[in-house]
Structure formats: C-alpha cells, structure tokens
Amino acid sequence: MAAFGVLAVVLSVYCVCFLVEGTYMVYNTSGGVVPEKINVHLVPHTHDDVGWLKTVDQYYVGSNNSIQVACVQNVLDSLIPALLADKNRKFIYVEQAFFQRWWRQQSDGMKETVKVLVSSGQLEFINGGMCMHDEAATHYIDMIDQTTLGHWYIKRDFNVTPRIGWQIDPFGHSAVQAYLLGAEVGFDALYFARIDYQDRAKRCAEKNLEVIWQGSKSRGSSSQIFTGAFYAGNYEPPTGFYYEVNDDSPIVQDDIELFDYNVQERVDAFVAAAYFQANVTRSNHIMWTMGTDFKYQYAHTWFRNMDKLIHYVNQDGRVNTFYSTPSIYTDVKHALNESWPLKSDDFFPYADRVNAYWTGYFTSRPTSKGYIRVLSGYYLAARQLEFLLGRIKSGLTTDSLADALAIAQHHDAATGTEKQHVADDYAKRLSIGYEESKDVVAASLGCLTQSPLSSECKSPVTNFNQCPLLNISYCPATEVDLSVGKKLVILVYNPLGWKRTSVVRIPVINENLSVSDSTGKLILSQLLPIVNASVSTRKFYVSAYTGESPSSAPKYWLAFTAVVPPLGFSTYVISSGQSSATTELIPNTVDTGSIEVGSGNLKLIYSGKNGKLMKYRNSRNSVNVSLEQSYTYYVGSTDELQASGAYVFRPNGTHTIQFEEKIPLTVYRGTLYDEVHQTFSSWVYQTTRVYKEKEHTEIEFTVGPIPIDDGNGKEIVTQLKTMIGNNKTFYTDSNGRDFLERIRDYRADWDLQVDQPIAGNYYPINLGIYIKDKNTEMSVLVDRSVGGSSIIDGEIEIMLHRRLLHDDGRGVDEALNETVCALDTCMGLTVQGKYYLRFDPLGEGSKWRRSFGQEIYSPFLLAFSEQDDKWTNFPTPTFSAMDPSYSLPDNVAVITLQELQDGAVLLRLAHLYEVGEDNDLSSLATVELNRFFQNRKINKIKEMSLSANQERAEMERKRLPWKVEGSNTEPLSDLRGGPIDHVKLVVELAPMEVRTFILDFNSDIVPYNMR
C-alpha cells in the first residue's frame, strides 16, 4: 500500500476513480511486541464518570444528552460485537456501577459471550471498583468498601480479579491509594494522568514518569507499587487520533477509490507522536490511552480506525503497534527487569497549570461531604447490626446504602465538582440508602432487645425510631410530651470495639425530665436551651429536606453521659418528674476581664472585652497556650484565565478579610459541659463545647448563607493561631489514615515555583491536621473532608464553606453557588459542622487523634422508642457482641464487619498507628477472634486481599516484584503480623496494617439471642 500512498500524492488533484468491483480489506492486527522497536501499546478504553454533568443513570441510559452526549449503555452494547469481530481487539472496562447496570439487562446468551471475552483477555476489568473514587475527599474505609463491592461483582460474575489500578482522572493521588487500594488489593501497577504540571515537566525531562511508589512509611516495601503517570497529563489519545462517532479527528481514509486518501499522512502523524512520547519515557514501550470520557458509544468507529493504524503503521515499520491493555503493558515493563526510581509521600496538591491549584474541591459542597461521612459511619454500624440480625434474604438490607455510598466516592461526587442536579441525585441515593438501612438497624435493635432469646426474630416488638436530622435539633421521636406519663427509651449503640463514654444530646419539649440507665438508676443530666439560631435553621432545613413544616420547636437539649460496651448498646429512659440539673447562663454583656470556660481539666479563656478566645489550658498536663480563633474569607478570583470554582481554589490576592472585631458571647455552664455561643457575623454562628470529662474542645460552626450581594464569591476559613514554632511544617492525613508531612512552599520532588502561596499549600484533610514544635502539638480533627493548611507558622486553617459565582473552566460549567429552597424562599446553603481541637505535649497527640478520630467517624447510633408508663425494661437492656470481658486493643479498629450475601462474614481489622507514632501504641497488636465473636464459633477463616476477592496468599504469590533504583535488589522486609493460627484464632496487626478475613461460622450454633 505504500505505493498507493505515493500515487495519492502524485494524484493530489485527481484521485484514481475507476470503478472496481470489490475492495474488501482485511487488516492485520495480529502483531505483538517487537523488542528492537518502539512499541506503542494501544489501550482502548472509555472513562465513564459515575455522575458529573449528568446523573449516573442518565449517563447509563443516555438521557439528558443536551447536557452531554454520553450513554454508557451504547458503549457496552457496541463494544461486544466490536470485540467479537476481531480477536486481536482488546478493551478495558473500569466502572462497575455502569457495568452492573448493563450486565443485569443482558440475556443469558450475551452473558456467556461476555464471559468468553473476559476469560480470553479481550475484555479486561481494571481498577474494578464501583467508581473511580476520588483520592482527596474520600475516607479510606469508603474507598475500600466501594472497591470491594466492585471487585465482588467481578469475582461473582467472571471469577477474575483486577490486576491494575487505573485512577486516570482523579485530581491528585493519595498515599493510601497507592498502598492500600493499590498494593493491598494486589494490583501490579497503578496508572493515572493528573499530577502537578511542574512535577510532570520534570519527570518528562528526566524520564521519571514511571516510578515505584511507596505509599506508607510503616508498611515498608510491601506498600510499593509500580506507578505510571501519563506524559501528556491526560488520558486521551495523541491529538488527531480520536475516533468517536462524532469526533472530528481525521479518520484513516485508505480507500484509494475515494478522494482524500490519507494513509501516509496518518502513519507519519502516528510515528511522530510515538517518537515524541518515547522521548520522555523510559524503555521502548509506550502506552496510548485510546479513549476518553464516555467514548466508544459506537465502538466500531474506534476499532475500525485502530485496525487500520495497526495495519499501516506496522507495514511502515518505523514503530510497532498493537492492541494492548495496561496489564500487558505492565507485564512487558516488568519483564524488562529494570530498576525504577522510588517515589514517597503523595501527589497533592494538583495544579494543571499556573495559578490552577485543584484545592478548592477539598471543601466544595461541604454539606454533601458531611452527608457522605455521616452515612459512611452509619453504614459501618448498620452492617454490624445487619450481621448481628442475620442478613434477611427476602427483606431489607444495607445494600442500597452500600451502592449509594460507593457511587458517592466517585471523583465528581465526593469532590463536589458535579452539577447541582447531579449532587441532588447523589443525595437522593444516599437518602434512599439510609431509609432502607435504618429499617435494618431498627429491626436488628428490636430483635437484640427482645425476649425470648432463642427464637427467630421476625417482627420485633419494639419499634425503634432514628433521627437523621438530630444535628439540626429535629427529632420527632424525642419531641414528645413526657409530662403525660410516657417514657422515652434511648438506645445508644457503640460501633467501636472499645467501651465508650460520651455525652448524648437530644431535643426535648419538657423541662422537668429525669434520665435513668438500664438498671433504673437515675444519672446526671443537663438541660440547655435551644438557641434562636438553631430554631431558624431547623425550621428552614426540615422543610427543605422533608417537605414538611415541623411543628413548634423543642425548647431544650437534654444531655446525659452514656456508657456503652463495645459493639453493643446501653439503654436509657427519659421520663417526667424530677428536674434535671439546670444550666447556668452567663449573659453576653460581659465587657471587662476574661471568661474561663470548662469545669474539668481543660479551660478555655475568652476575652471579656471582645469575646475572642485567648487561651487554652489543660491543668492535667500543664499545656497552656495562647490561642486565637477567627473566621475569615478569601474572595474567589474571577480572573478570566482562571477563576476560583468547584475544582480550583484561587483567592483573589492573599489578603483575608476580617469579620467584626467584637463578637457577642454567651456562655452556658453545666454539670456535663460548658457551651460558648458566639455570633461572628449574621451568617457565622459558633458553639464551643468543653466537656468536663474530655480534654478537647468541640467547635460547632454554622456558616451561611454566604452573602454574595457584593458580587464576590467567598471561601470561608477558620483560623487557629498560636505561638507554636512549626517551621513551615504541618501534617495532614491521607484519606483518614497515614499522616504525611507537609512543608509550606516546598515539594520533595521538584523545586516548586510558588505562584499561589495559599492555594498551593492546601492539602486534603479527612481525619485531621496538626502542627508541632519542640514542646507542643496542636491537632484539629474534622467531621468531613475539608481542605486546610498552615499558611503562617503557628497557624492552622480549615476551609469550611465555599460559594462562588464563576465557573473555573474544568467542564462542570456551573458556578459553585449552592442554594436551598423551602418555605417559598431560596437562599444560599448554610453548612453546620464540627471540628475538634486539642493541644498535647509533644509526642502525645496521636493517641487522641487516633482514638477520638474513630469516635468522630463512628459516633453513637441513637434509637428511640416511646413507651407508656407501665413499661419497665427490655428483656435485653444492654448488649455487646463481644465477650463481656474483652475489648479490642486501643490501637485496633474493626473497619468492616459484614455478613455477605452467601452468609460468610467479612471482617477487616485495622491497626491505627504508624511506626513511631506513639511510644506505646505503635506496636504489634493482637486480636482474639474467639473472644471478639461472643457465642459464635468460627468454622473457617481465610485471610483475603484487601478487597476480599482473592486469598491473601494467592495475591502475594502472583504479585509482580519490582526493583527500586539504588536499593538492594531484595525488597525490604515489611512489618507484618504473622499468619493466623487457625486454632487460637489470634490475629496480629503491625502498625498501619489492615487485615481482611472471610469467616464461616458454624451454623449449628445459634448465635446471639435472635437466631
């Protein structure tokens, strides 16, 4: 055909237009690696966002195409015949949320066909979670859960395990992704596109795009994974090689009888693009990602052109090309037996160009992020209770919440970078999931409290209500008039593996209430007024969320201290009568001196003059620091080239604007805790709680609606200023797990060009942030994903809310201007949340960060039951799933306890400490499963990969070993708990280790009281 090419050039005006009877062409696509040439691995793929501009279902069925022409159903429908047409063709599919929608619509015949394609390797599942989760605004438990769910589907339907991590779109990459969701799920490699443009430039220049990434200091070489960043910063083909049905790339026109024959031109362009990429890539293998968002809607158009490229490029011979997959590419790279550079820490923050730091999305849509985190914790507890109840085959399960949470981890969901209607869709799914799961929870609690113990529990006597809007003081179950002789039973469930003591607060309408524990003993309680700010928030948002106007507001919060066994519950009874301890009110008219708050070890000292926080003092450990706390905002840039928006944080200059200097202050003192109420402005309200028995302070903020009548979008931060000399250094967690050191205006991998001294120093926070100097640590823990930093020494700041009026040009094409409508009014979104602050002597902070972090993630689950005055007690008023004498060690958490569809039980245990993090707790921990599971006998136990789709031993056997440049050829031994003893059933956990087990219980034994 080369001769034809020449001919075509000669006949540039007049093509050869004689009629020919037949020109059926068979393309040779059978090539493989040619060692001495540049090998271009063509990897056909589609990147299907599990919601972004359209909802996941709209993307699947292809509706709402006026927003975006995208239909995943078409991708998969058209893919199968395209693969069948040529056995050399290959395709990878990623997002199981879509694949499962498609799969269950298929006929048995089609399913068999697809199974053959999968087993032959033509169709390969990679990454394999329900979605391609975000890596900044996600919690590691959610990441594991959504990956496990997707991997489980793949295992169930195809009996295969994905080999490759494929995080091509997320906006920066986390250490947890590399080692937990990479190495620990058995992936042989991890690929992605988005790393900082400065970093990428340097890696291109030095051929360091492909590295060995070690995500965890603690986990040693076992946490290493071969990692490739794409040279162009995207996951698309080289320019001119797009073949979607509606693309306008030059297709390969190889019919000599038609005009515009262009084979030589396309071959030349191919070779040039290959040379270009080879110049920045180590070895003679390069990967072309042949696809992008929602491509292959008519797969044939891609394969037809790629067939031709393979045929003519190989005929040309300058480079070699063939259909490939990331697995094949990885195997070939591995077979080269080379050593690769080592990469530590992570790939945050991400800027795709100058002034474009994608650090806004760490906080975008804070209420969505809050809802996800609340339900993440709820889901963990609900699965425990589902397990304790026994999974009811025909009834309700937590599955829809699993599905909703999985989808919500998508990198345009948890991130807040989706269109508003899509955000609404995620919320709807979560709400549906919650509704279904709360019935599981209620049924389980009903059964667990029920007698007789031995019979099956089908319809529990007690109907437990729950209050998802308790945070805005809305709880119909507790807002009952107890003065007429009724009793309110509160069941407090503790999902943690430790006994736990915390204050519980519920809204009530009566004044004179007493609280008694499950033995009938009266316990201390405290009554606080529900302030006007809460009442108006309650009225508006209850209407917005439920569609109903709540009846008149409750007047008080009733608080008491609950003490609950591990994986168990205690019950408390509220009744009318004896007055609760009242709360002393300090009026807000103090204007001199200082005000000390806190009746335990911890004291906060406020200025009586301006109402501002001045000092934090812990009498137990002699921490005594001066402390300022403020709310400030950045004005979002409206720069045409780069505005601040859903993705990008770009403050308009570095000056922050202060609120009013004098802050009204009201203090409520009580027996259990003191509360400080501060109105920073008409749209920033804060309640600070100091618990008598705790040594941290809880700060509840209510921010919004952010005013925009000045035409400025605003990004609200809270700042905590101390004298701690942290020398530019601060620490943020990776997805709620390892803490990484951050240094202001510095990157370990390249000489940072600082253009954005604020946005460029923001990092994602899921658990907390801390700074330290030689004496003191200041830690802040958060209740959801946020962005934060330490912009000046001694300071920590957390971005709490964002309202912006411009789109930032990354495709969502909407300004991040969230509004809520109710009661015939629409207003900007108000966010209410909490953060927690504590100071510790140097080296002592991690205990609180880890233990209390678990409490934040897994708060008490409250359930309510109204009883008449004759009611005395449940048959089982307190409960623990564990041996009463047992508790998990302080450094271990149960992060999954779940009965699977086949009745087997999935258990994940996580060591909470890093190597060297704590003098006591960074040590090998042990868990005694026989005592952990009271009354159940473990029949069989298998240790699994993190996503539980293969046995751990098999995973380790199969996983490719890689060599790191400059290190010994032998991988470092990793710190790991020993193999489980199948008799003693003791599990060891090394620092930061997560171990995953599938358990079979002996079904002869009736476990617990409801089976």
Place this chain on the structure above:
Amino acid sequence: MAAFGVLAVVLSVYCVCFLVEGTYMVYNTSGGVVPEKINVHLVPHTHDDVGWLKTVDQYYVGSNNSIQVACVQNVLDSLIPALLADKNRKFIYVEQAFFQRWWRQQSDGMKETVKVLVSSGQLEFINGGMCMHDEAATHYIDMIDQTTLGHWYIKRDFNVTPRIGWQIDPFGHSAVQAYLLGAEVGFDALYFARIDYQDRAKRCAEKNLEVIWQGSKSRGSSSQIFTGAFYAGNYEPPTGFYYEVNDDSPIVQDDIELFDYNVQERVDAFVAAAYFQANVTRSNHIMWTMGTDFKYQYAHTWFRNMDKLIHYVNQDGRVNTFYSTPSIYTDVKHALNESWPLKSDDFFPYADRVNAYWTGYFTSRPTSKGYIRVLSGYYLAARQLEFLLGRIKSGLTTDSLADALAIAQHHDAATGTEKQHVADDYAKRLSIGYEESKDVVAASLGCLTQSPLSSECKSPVTNFNQCPLLNISYCPATEVDLSVGKKLVILVYNPLGWKRTSVVRIPVINENLSVSDSTGKLILSQLLPIVNASVSTRKFYVSAYTGESPSSAPKYWLAFTAVVPPLGFSTYVISSGQSSATTELIPNTVDTGSIEVGSGNLKLIYSGKNGKLMKYRNSRNSVNVSLEQSYTYYVGSTDELQASGAYVFRPNGTHTIQFEEKIPLTVYRGTLYDEVHQTFSSWVYQTTRVYKEKEHTEIEFTVGPIPIDDGNGKEIVTQLKTMIGNNKTFYTDSNGRDFLERIRDYRADWDLQVDQPIAGNYYPINLGIYIKDKNTEMSVLVDRSVGGSSIIDGEIEIMLHRRLLHDDGRGVDEALNETVCALDTCMGLTVQGKYYLRFDPLGEGSKWRRSFGQEIYSPFLLAFSEQDDKWTNFPTPTFSAMDPSYSLPDNVAVITLQELQDGAVLLRLAHLYEVGEDNDLSSLATVELNRFFQNRKINKIKEMSLSANQERAEMERKRLPWKVEGSNTEPLSDLRGGPIDHVKLVVELAPMEVRTFILDFNSDIVPYNMR
C-alpha cells in the same frame, strides 16, 4: 408494565431501587396492521445527501466531522447487525452513490448477509437512483440516467426493483418526476416532504395530503401516481422521537430500577402525536419517518428505542404501531380500495414559510449548472460513440462521467445549494469524468475515420483533440499557425437523429484561411475579431481552470457552416491560402436613426441613439414586434428573518435597478451571420447573433464579476419586453419536457396569499419559457437551468446570475458569493452563457422550441486533428450510424444509446411533443429500428421500464391501480404506441411517450468499420 408506570408516579421521589439479579427484557415487535385502530407505520430511514456541507466521499467515510457529524459508512455498518438482531426491524435505503461505496468494501460473507436481508424485505431499496435528484434544476435525461444507474446496481447486486419514489428533501416537485421518474419507472407511490406551506395547510385541513398525481396531460392515466406529502413538511420523526446517538430526545427509559423511568410519558407523547397526525390524514394509517439527515450512525440507538415504543404503545393499546416501509404503507393504503383526489401540474414554486420562496436555487451557481448541462449533452454523444466503438472492457469508458453526472443531479448539487468546497468537488468529478470520456470519444472518432474498415481498431492513427474551453475562445488545437503549410481537420459530430446544418466557430491565429468540406470543395467561411472582453475572460479563466497561462490569444473566430448526417460526422479542412470572406464592422458611434441587423429573414432593429434593441421582424412570416431587452438586478434582501441566499430568492422590494441608459453598440456583418456587441456595464457584456439561415437570435451574455462594493448582493436578470398580451399567463417546461401553464399570482390548488410578487412567481426553466397572445408567441430557450417568470404582461425575465452576501438560513451556512482565483487575483465569478429568442405566429412556436431545444442540448461535438500538407483525407471522411436514406422523424429524439457492461444496448426514444402542441407533430411517430441501426442486426429486443430494470410488461402487470375521486373507476385509456413488432422492428411513439429498449445484436455480424 402499566402498573409499574403508576408506581413510578407514586414513587416520584424515590424509585424502586432494590437490586435485582437480572432484568433482561424481550420486546414484542411482531405486530402488524390492526384494522380498527390508528396504525402508525414506523419507517426507519436515513437521508444521506450525496454532498452538501461535506463532499460525497467525506460523508461516506465520515471525515470533516467538524462541519457536520455525518458518516454513511457508520450508518450501513451499524445497520446490518441491528436488522439481524430482530427480524421485525426494517429499514429503507435510498442513495446508491453511498450504498455502492459501501457495498464494494464488504466481504463476500457480508454481501450474502445483506442479500438475505434484502430478499426478506428487512432492508428495502427505495427511490434507488444514485442520488435523490433535484426536480427543478435538472434535465429529464439526467434524471433518467442517474436513476437508471442506481437501479442497475440494485438489479445487478440484488435482483430487485425499487417500488417507491422517495423524494423527501427536494425543494418542490416536478411533473416529470411524477410521471416519468415515478409512473414510468414502475413506482407504486411517490412520497415527499416539501410543498408550499399554504398548500400544505389546506391539504392538512382537508385531508388531501395524499392524492393521485397526473404529471402529464399527454400521457393520460398511465402518468398517474399515488402521491403523499408529509403532514409536517419535513421527513423527521415527531418532536421528541429522535434517537440518534447524539440526539437529546428523551429516550425510553423502561428500567424500573433506575431513576427517570418514563414509559407512560413516552407512550402518552406517542399517542398524542399519532392522534394529531391522524387528524390530518385520510384513513387510519399514518407514516412516521423515523430518521432524518445522516441518522442511524449507530443504528442500534434507534431500534432500541423503537422496539420499546412498539412494545409499550401496543401494550397501551390506544393506537397500534409496527415497523413498516413505504411499500407496506402503500400496499395498505391501496388495499383500502378508496378513491383519492386528483392533482395536476406540479408543486412549484416551494415556499416553506412566508417570504421564503425557494426560487433562488433555480439559478444559483449558474456556471455549475452550465457545466452540468454541457457534460450532460456530451455524455449522450460520448455514449453513442462508445457504443459505435464497442465498449472496451479493459480500457476507458464513460462510466466515471456517468457517475459524476449522476452525483451532480443531487438536490444540493445541481441546485447550487452546497458549500463552495463541495461545489468544487462536483466540478472535479465532472472534470475527471470528462477527461476519461473525451478519450473514449477520441478513440471512437479515430477508429470511425480509419481504414481498413474490417479490422479491429485498437490504436487509431488519428489523434483527435477536443476543446472543452471553446466557449471562452480557448482551443490549443485550433490555435496553430497554418501559414506554414499545416492543415487543421475539424470533425463535426452530430448526436441528433436528424441531418443538421449549423454554423461552427473556432478561434484561429491566421487571417487568410480557407475551409473545404470532406469532398475537398471550398465552402463559405467568415472571420470575426475576438474582442477584448473575450480575451480577458479567456486569460483569467484558462489560468483558473487549467493552472496554466495560455499563450497569446487567437485573433479571430473562423466560422463556417457544417452539414452533418444524423448520428454521424462530417469533416472539414482548414488551410492557409485563399482569404475567407471578411466581416464588415459598423463602428459604435452611430447616434441617429436605427440599425438593422440580419441578412436573412430575421432582422433586429436597434436604436442608433441609445443602442437599445427596438424591433424584431421576420420577413417570412410577417412577425413584426417591438422588443426591448435589458439587464436589471434585484438587491438580495438581508432581512434577518429571511435573507436572499442560495435557496431562497427574496428581492429587497420589487423595484429593479436599471443599468446605464446608453449602451455602446458594435455590429459585425458577415456572410453567415451578423453579430451585435453591447457593453451594458463594466460587468455585463452581450453578443447578439443573427444567422442568415436561422430565424431565432442567439444572445450570448457575459455577466460578472457582480460588484458588491456597495455591500449589496445582487441577482441579475435579463428582461425582454413586448406588447404581447399574455394576460398573466406563461409557460415553462418541466425538466426540459412538458410545458406547464403558469399564471401570475395564482395557484390552481389554493387561494394564493401573495407576499412575494416576484419570487413567488418564479419557476424553474430547463428548456424554455414562452408567452403568447392571440397573434404571437415569444419563446426563450436556455442553455442551462435558470429561474424565470413573466412578472408583467408582455415580459419574460430570466435570472442569469446571483451573488449574495448573506446565508438564507437553510443549513448551508455560507453566502452564495462565488469567487474565482487566478493570476494572483480573486474576483467574483463571471458567467458566460446563451439564450435564444424567437417570435412565431400563434401555434407555430413549438416546432422551434422542440427541434432547436434538442440542438441546444446536443450541440455539435467538435474534434480537431492537425495534419501536414501531404495529408489528403480520412478513409472515412463522413459517417452516419444510420441508413443513409433514413432520419428520425422530427418529433422523435434518441435520448439514450448506450452499450451496457454486458454488451447489450440500451436505447431510449422520446416523442418530443405534447398532445395538441403542434398541428403536425403532436401525432403518433414511428421509428424503424432496422434502418436506424445501419449494418447491425437486432437479435432480440425487450421493452423495458424507463430505468430499464424490468421488462415493461412485468412492470405494468405489477403496478398497483388507484382510483381517482369523481372519475370512472376504470382508468382512462392512455395514448401509447403499440407493442413492438419483433419482425418489422418498428417502434411507435405517442405524444410525450418515452420508450426504453434493451437490444441484443447478432454478434456474428461485424458492425461498422471497426469491429
């Protein structure tokens, strides 16, 4: 599923989101007609323009998608599996230019598959020409040829004959389409979308969209065809039922497990749309055209949704629907045995809304239209010569010209409504076709002139050159210096069936030249100067068209009278020596009195004062009329709602703008003819010729570049004003065949609301236009498609050229502003052409219109050979394919004589007169085939349908008879020639009859001199 619909409404907030293992759905698409219901015939189709915004090849392969996302290859590639997936699915395909491109790329296996689909009726070819030809700017011979070519492919590949006319997009509909390209090709029905909006409104209101259309007065009921105009004026689905892969109609979402389930909503919309259409349609059958331009690029998306519609709509039961085709629809309509209204004349002009008359395209791109017409006539002659030569299997043929001409009949080609680059593509194809055909012509003429007569002629001795740019006085073959003893031989071929005498003109460089005929006898000749205007046109356009600068210009036109036998040639020899008769020049400074021009019967009298034409006088028949001739222009409207453009003619008001009052005049008098040169303006030049032996005048105009420096687009017309009292009535031809009566500001079918008194009275002209009163007829014949009218009584106007600066909003998205670039300059296009004018006593005009009309269509074909002074003569210096004593009767023309690929010969004979048109010639004519084919013996003769794809008898037997309202149930007997006598081989032709034959010659006999 109706219950689910209700459920979906109830659960408007929360869908039913439980996980289900499998929901594979089988749709019931098996329905057919249900007599008592409204039956919605879903007709899946794509409308694939054979060039418009992209070239035909670009549309086929899908390149240039930035202009339009269109790829016919995808349509056909995706269609086949979609049809195979469900045997109830159907599809129609129309344009063979595309289908053939696809077909020859397919494997044998695929071809077999497609054949099965065609034979089962799942895939049906309708219309079936190479393109969906235009009906206004096309000549009936071209329409027949392009249809025949397409039908031949279908017959060859599938052995089927299309049954349905499907002219859904052309911009108005011609009588010739109805009866020749409809009834005469055996179609049972004709469907289209575009009729005047006022007409459509009335037909909708009266349920008269479906009629029996009789296209020819002369051909009686045999010219009737069942015709349906679409109710919405387009060929698209009802709003909301578009399912292209990138459409945004609401797809049918019937997966109850996903959000946005919308089955009931879509069913309701379907039923409402069906009711709406049924209300304007006679009977309970309606057709939905499920597709539009370039749809089904992923056919699956349409069928998936239509499957669902059929399933759920039939389940709903209010209306009935199923996959159908226009054939099925037609059969069902026919089976109703109803009578239908009769429609006469045609559907021109077409306005799609107020002020939007699509009458501009009658003239748009006049040089393209001229090129097509020139090559159409050339192709007719070239095929005769190809036949006479014998079709050479391995060598050159006229096939590429056939293909190019076929494509050029497309309704965005001949119309001039394509983008400029596409117009260039058509021209390139025509040019290539010409280049190939001219070699066939040269070879044939070389052989025909050659000796010995009996041997096969493989390489003719004589090399004949031809001069396609003779019209701009460029002919290298004649521009040779004959003073050095060379001889120039001119072969004059006459494609007509009659002996013919006409003046031939060639550019020469010498003065003293003599012309002798093939017997060596000197004949009269005349030398005229080539004027400066011609020289500059020649220089610029030769450079533009050939890329070469011509050598110095020839100085003279040498004219002589050629006399040529039918289907034959004469040769003439030009040599140096004796001086030719010179031409007398009257200088242009006459300023008083009048100037009489013409040395024969016809005299033109010009004003000596202002140079204007004043009178036309024929001394033979005493016609003596005053006559004004002028050029004027309309300024194209730039109205935002409707500008004048490629499609739409919308003058800015009705005032025309006159050119200069005094017109410079130069007269050349000669022995053969007189010439009058007039410069109307710097950009309008005119040469008027009065031949001594002819009674018409030939007007050659050179118009352009139209100036636009005043910012106005202009549309140039020539006006001829007389005192003829034509009482609003004028006559224009239908595609060069029947003349239709036109009445100004009037439509036969409805009360015309006159908004555009000029544009709304324009009609397409391919042959001519005439007006008459009690005494006189004035006829104008044209050399290409133009628009024209009689805007005031006594006047005829013809639009010659258009240059516009705005797009008219019909999709082409370019202003019709043609420019030509050469010699480092670009300028507006200049058009040079001719029209012919004659006056006759009432009733005598048609002889000239018909006979001379044939001469215009089929001019002498000139070929040139340079010989040295020793050369004496060809072995065969004159030739006729016919018996020397035979000639076709004056009322019959050969419109096709062509050797087919299998060696059989296609012959079409056309009666040229309508019933009552001429006292003598509107009579039954006879053709003696034995004398027509000299030296050949007809072995076998079959009368065929017009497109020659089935025997005539079979066509008549199969064709459905229809009943006309109010007429006898028996169809009127039609006037038709009797069956052919296979012994005598005499063909009878009734007025306007066209008869088509396939002949087999006895191959034992060596025909002619070259076999």
